[in-house]
Amino acid sequence: MKNTVETTPSNFLIYNNGLTILVNKIDEITSDKIKIKGMSIVNGAQTTGAIGSVLNRPRENALVSVRFIKCDDPKILRDIIQFNNKQNVVASSDFRSTDEIQTELRRQFREIPNVVYLGGRRGGSEDKIKRYNNLIPHDLVAQCLSAFHQDPNTAYNRKKEIWENNALYSSIFSEKTTARHILFVYSLFQAIESKKDMLKNNKSNLSTSEKDIFEYLSIRGSTWVLLAAIASSMDNFLNKPIKDLFSLKFDINCSLEDAVTMWEGPLEITLPFVSALLPAVQNGVKAREVISNSIKDFKEKTASILKIVWVTPGLKDTFEKFSKEVKLTTD
Structure with a gap:
């Protein structure tokens, strides 16, 4: 991906699957502009990482498709995260993150001072790409x-x-x-x-x-x-x-x-x-x-x-x- 961005940026759009981003709010400002609040990338972290790590700013013809999704239904949110990531290589722990054991452990860890345990969850409907310095991996x-x-x-x-x-x-x-x-x-x-x-x-x-x-x-x-x-x-x-x-x-x-x-x-x-x-x-x-x-x-x-x-x-x-x-x- 980095090589495409740097050498053939015009092809990036057709080579890349794009991003899927959950948002808290979408406001239409004009017919060709929208205002987004509260973004969490559920598919495409590798893409953003590759683009962000190139030495020089990508040229304007290096485009990427983006889907912004606003949804308040917890079940659908979980499905969006799971089904999108099934199309790509994801950590095996992602699919254990919603089981009853991990859910209960996350609840119990909230009672322990100064530690965070996400139980396989990497962020999504509730954790909007937070960074924790007291995380127990x-x-x-x-x-x-x-x-x-x-x-x-x-x-x-x-x-x-x-x-x-x-x-x-x-x-x-x-x-x-x-x-x-x-x-x-x-x-x-x-x-x-x-x-x-x-x-x-x-x-x-x-x-x-x-x-x-x-x-x-x-x-x-x-x-x-x-x-x-x-x-x-x-x-x-x-x-x-x-x-x-x-x-x-x-x-x-x-x-x-x-x-x-x-x-x-x-x-x-x-x-x-x-x-x-x-x-x-x-x-x-x-x-x-x-x-x-x-x-x-x-x-x-x-x-x-x-x-x-x-x-x-x-x-x-x-x-x-x-x-x-x-x-x-x-x-």
């Missing part, structure tokens, strides 16, 4: 949930399939999945990433243990394996049995920033054992048996140290505090 949430619920292979290698495959999707998005559980899992991911950034920024002054941790976290897919390993060890972290990982959430309805802070203490004590997970991240996180054995090894090693931690003054305080901050749905 739905695709990253899906990866985090897959890893935490013991499938780091899917999280790393099958990101797109999570939204396409009914079995994969329903294994992490069901009536048991709550916004506060997602916050619990996603904040762990963010805490790990924050630790990685800190180590990277202080690379020249790392201890031997910190170098080993940074080396592990620098391997592609390592975060997903670590998420799974920590999830498998949550009973040791909390010093109580856990029947269902989906029941885990923080006791208070906290912000993402506060949730990330809560993970810092437990991570400091358990990260030195990531070397046990190294076999799992070889060859692209694909060998399920190796992954399972590595996670088991990690759990055994952290269990040994946590037994000592739980009876050691000072160290015990860190995990007692964390345990009090975490609530099981069945509590």
Whole structure:
């Protein structure tokens, strides 16, 4: 498209499918002019991106067709968005965005401070191309949930399939999945990433243990394996049995920033054992048996140290505090 705009602009109109734009209001000013308010592109974002990225302003003969649609019926609006995008390649998550699970999760996330979750929705009848600096990306949430619920292979290698495959999707998005559980899992991911950034920024002054941790976290897919390993060890972290990982959430309805802070203490004590997970991240996180054995090894090693931690003054305080901050749905 960029090449057409720059080299043969007169052909752009006949080569391009054009834009479909939902609007809030259309006023006719003259017979050849209209006034539009509240625009949201539902088809043609790639076109606008291509035109906007050319180095020089397109010539006047570079034309594009545009349909402006004003509609107040929510069902028809959803159909317009879906049917228009069926003609083009769209994210698989777009077609999950209207299911009951994602709708309920969006409602629950509105009760959590300072975060936005769109649940697969990229904008349209309600979100007029908003930009959020506190957005929790739905695709990253899906990866985090897959890893935490013991499938780091899917999280790393099958990101797109999570939204396409009914079995994969329903294994992490069901009536048991709550916004506060997602916050619990996603904040762990963010805490790990924050630790990685800190180590990277202080690379020249790392201890031997910190170098080993940074080396592990620098391997592609390592975060997903670590998420799974920590999830498998949550009973040791909390010093109580856990029947269902989906029941885990923080006791208070906290912000993402506060949730990330809560993970810092437990991570400091358990990260030195990531070397046990190294076999799992070889060859692209694909060998399920190796992954399972590595996670088991990690759990055994952290269990040994946590037994000592739980009876050691000072160290015990860190995990007692964390345990009090975490609530099981069945509590």
